[in-house]
Amino acid sequence: MIEAGRICVKTAGREAGLKCVVVDILDERFALVTGPESLTGVKRRRVNIRHLQPTELKVEIRRGASDERTAEAIEKAGLTRVLKAA
Numbered sequence: 001m002i003e004a005g006r007i008c009v010k011t012a013g014r015e016a017g018l019k020c021v022v023v024d025i026l027d028e029r030f031a032l033v034t035g036p037e038s039l040t041g042v043k044r045r046r047v048n049i050r051h052l053q054p055t056e057l058k059v060e061i062r063r064g065a066s067d068e069r070t071a072e073a074i075e076k077a078g079l080t081r082v083l084k085a086a
Contacts, residue, residue: 002031002049004063007079010042012051018042019083021070022052024063036067039074040083057082 002008006022010033020042024032031049035042044067059073074080 002052002054003058004065005059005061005073006054007057007059007083008033008052008054010047010051011053013047015042019055020052021059021061021074023061023065023070032064034067034070035083036071038067039071039080 002022004022004024008020008022010016010018010020018040020033020035020040022031023034026032026046029049030046033047034044037043057079059077061070061073074083
């Protein structure tokens with residue numbers, strides 16, 4: 001289930017295999033994701049939902065959260081090491 005705050009693994013593109021956080025659902029086919037880039041190397045961008053593999057991990061963020069807020073939520077949840085170990 002793809003939702004804001006869900007941690008996913010990208011399965012296609014140059015960032016394939018890297019973990020990212022879903023920031024917003026744009027429509028039935030696309031989501032906005034971020035690493036954030038300073039943490040995982042994944043840039044904030046629109047991706048096809050079919051190119052994401054959701055994990056059981058989730059952080060508490062609002063839809064459309066900034067990269068800074070996302071990084072704070074990751075640190076607060078204690079998942080920094082999990083996301084860096086891509």
